[in-house]
Amino acid sequence: MFDLTGKVALITGSTKGIGKSIAEEMARAGAKVVISSRKADAVEAVTKELTAAGREAIGVPCNIGAKAELQNLVDQTLAKWGRIDILVCNAAINPHFGSITKVSDDVFDKMMGSNIRSIFWLSNMVLPQMAERKDGAMIIISSIAALRGSNVNGLYGVTKAADAGLGRALAVEWGPHNIRVNSIAPGLIKTDFARALWEDDERRKRREAMSPLRRLGDAKDIGGVAVFLASDAARFMTGQLLVVDGGVSIGW
DSSP: OOOOTTOEEEETTOSSHHHHHHHHHHHHTTOEEEEOOSOHHHHHHHHHHHHHTTOOEEEOOOOTTOHHHHHHHHHHHHHHHSOOOEEEEOOOOOOOOBOGGGOOHHHHHHHHIIIIIHHHHHHHHHHHHHHHHTOEEEEEEOOGGGTSOOSSBHHHHHHHHHHHHHHHHHHHHHGGGTEEEEEEEEOSBOSGGGHHHHTSHHHHHHHHHHSTTOSOBOTHHHHHHHHHHHSGGGTTOOSOEEEESTTGGGOO
């Protein structure tokens, strides 16, 4: 039920961290994967890494904040493989670390555009061709920041809460076409994106102590969950926000 052989998976922000892990695990499960991020050299490197391991992969550089680049990403995928079966919206930005009261209008607009509007755009570009086949899965990478307040990542949490809400709305709208839309809310994962949090010894130790598993997450901890949501193992699951945080959010 976890086999993705023959499926085409488009994963944004897939040259490092959680996105790369998702691409690796989906490729290992048999999917053809599309690697994408803003940096062309990183896209090329990860694509070569996967193909050298015998996986099917192509790379398409893309800035998620630019609608034309997102359309090009979709068009190139369809030109190569003729379909997109799995859409993973992982890429996001967080240029502000600190009080939400200090966020400029420009940064606010940029975060809303990259973290929310890009997913709205991609869903409209990709889901209609899934509907034609009456089959497809979309996965949005949210965050436990969507569920908890923060004095350093407040606006990021707002965008991630909106992502989960968008996922529920899309699940309702596209469900009759047999398209499933689910979100993942990772806890603190040791990636470059979250480096400011886990390299702070005090914050890291406090988070580890809060976790029933007594550790932070690794990117691979999310990759396997994404494979589950994309596969037939989750074929009756849609509109859900799956928390993967080592148990932090359930403890006292």
